[in-house]
Amino acid sequence: MFTVFKNMSLLFVVQLFGYLVPILEIPVLARSLGVQEYGKVVLVQSIALLSSLVVEYGFSLSAARQVSLVKTDMSTLSKVFGEVMSAKVIISSIISFIAFIFYTFFYSNTFEIEVVGLGFLYFLAFGFSPFWFFQGLEKIALVVFLEVALRISSLLCLFIFIRHPSDALFALAILATFALANTLIGNYICYRGGCRIRFSLSGGWLQIRKGFHVFIYKSSNNILLSAGPALVGLLCGKVAVSGYVPAEKIIRGFVGFINPVLIGFFPYLNRQYLSSAKAASKLSWIIVGLMFLLGCVSALAISVAGGFLISKLLGADFEQATTTLQVFVWIIPFRMANQALGLCMLIPRGMDKVASSAMLLFSVMSILLASLLSIKYYVNGIVFGFVLAEIMLCVTLLILSCRYKPVTYMEERTE
Template sequence: MSRIASNTFWLMLAQIGGLFIPLIELPVLARALGQQSYGQVLYALGIALTASVFVEFGFNFSAARSLVKIKDQPQQIAQLVTNVLTAKLFLSLVVSVAVALLMFSGVGATAIPSHWLLWISLFILAFGFTPLWYYVGIERLIFPALLDLALRSTGLLLTVILVAAPQHAQRVLTIQATVGIINTLVPTLLMIRKTGLAPVSFFGAKQVLQESWELFLYKGAQSIMGSIASTLLGLLGGARAVGAFVPAEKLVRAASGLAAPVLNAAFPHLVKVQSDSRHAAKKIVGLTLLALAAMTLIFALLTVWLAPWVVNIVFGPGYQDAIELLRILVWIVPLRICSMALAILWFIPIGKERVASRVMMVNIMIICLLAFLLVPSLGGLGMTIAFLSAEITMFVLLMTFFYK
């Protein structure tokens, strides 16, 4: 339990970099870029984040789980590292072609400059090649957490200094892509130095892809949730709709992300517990759900009350539409956190990631379907309804399978 507490602390520190620093950036960018340029940046980042999911391919769970099982076998660890990197190289080539075609085809209601492709590509590589799975698997998270926080803080400082007008939109992408590449490259080189590399095996790469397929569907869909709003709104509603909805959604995502460090740190422990006693593991998960539900419901009520103050403080004038959107979106937090807990602490440790992945795919399909139906006429409110409907469906389905 002390190892879990330690890993939770370091993952929480990294989460500060991943969630709260972007929240600090929000008022800076919203005021400096304006709704139109800010919407373009969010759309470009949405494309990059969505694409990076297909490079990461769920290895943060599948490879970490495999690493837990071969912790004391150096040769197998080296082969696992090599297989994962080989698979990601192949995936990145396919994804790069797809993104280039999307950008140069001119599809969608939001236009972004073609020369942004370089920074979008670097952003994809930075997030897709993250070696976090290795550090989670060996339960040594101090260095990547501190590096992440330091680099993101540096990126925030550069953003405050260098971004002051709508024509500085590209600088945002340049800063974030550069920070992301360094944040991935340094831990990756240290990982390779520690484990070494085995001979490249295309069969081994294919094998890890097959093993990660269900987790890719789950984790990929979960990650796409973070960028799908800006992507769909950019395609269907234009840059202004993105600028109105995404800031409120970012607050909800940040609140939901607070649970991720605890759940990810507990993941290796639950893998071990369920192998000894599935009943004990289920009891732990049940108690965790009760605690999370109580805390998040209180948070949602407070947010509904404080929504006008939060929006005005964080975003400034011109974002009044975000107040009502935030008051609805915040009810996603209890649903999403409890669904995450069920997947990470129960279905994935017991090897039933297929359940979690299929339910998550249903979630994405509901969002896409309702977005196409509602966004053209309702804008951000249509996307809000789509998100809330999908989260309710996912939570109900996961609870049904958990108690079945």
């Protein structure tokens, strides 16, 4: 348990800076670039991040689980690492080809080629991050220090060099460069530790098949928030994105604060469900309850103070962000409970398929509800659709957690 709490503490540091840095980026970029150019930058970021979620493929859960169960076997670890990287190459190649076709025939007049190139680097940086490997090993101190240092460096560069709307391309270059540096150094550390990247088509395909249900779960879970800026841009225009993103970043940051707890317990609970399922289940329910209560307190606090902070930091041009935040804030307790139910209850018990099916259903439902409500209520309708879908998902996951018989990962693996 000492390792669990140590890793949680380190992950809290990452999450703290992961929350503070994007929040501090908002006034730096918004005031310097203006509504139009800022909206373009965050739209490209959002598309790149959304695409990288497909390349990441949920390996932070499925592959980290494999690593946590064989973390003393260097030969197997190297094999898993190579197979996962091969899988990422396969997936990213498919996505890149599709993106090239779409850009050539539909969007070549919308985004400059330089912007697309920097967005592609941003996509590679997040898609090929090896953090999943260190998470499974429960050895994250070095990569935590690296990520925090590069995040701070990126923010300082934005503050120093970004002054005018004409600096939009330079701002995107700074963001992409530091993100890519983090990924390259992380993979080099894995190489120095004994992992070799040997491309294997069969091994990559094996990992894709192994992680399919976890991928559906994780990508569906992320799309409820990650697809927001792209959906707002599509339905309401680029200017509306600049009013949505500040509220979305605040919500994402607070929700993200639970990740250290859930990710810290994830390898431990996977092992505990093999040896003492009853005790592990009790601990999981405690975590779920605490997450929901903490989410309610956070939502109330942001509802009271968030609007004031947005108006002071961004100015009158971003009044829409304040209105959006008042609705969006109530997604927090349900999102926190849903993540706890998935990572502490369903997936460690081998219920990957059940969890992924529920997440996929409500991800699609959230997009449909958001699109329908946007017709009458504009950006706030999109937000309300997300919140409503999250509440329905929470009820569904609670029912599944109580009614379905758990299947341990080891049993599932032997089938």
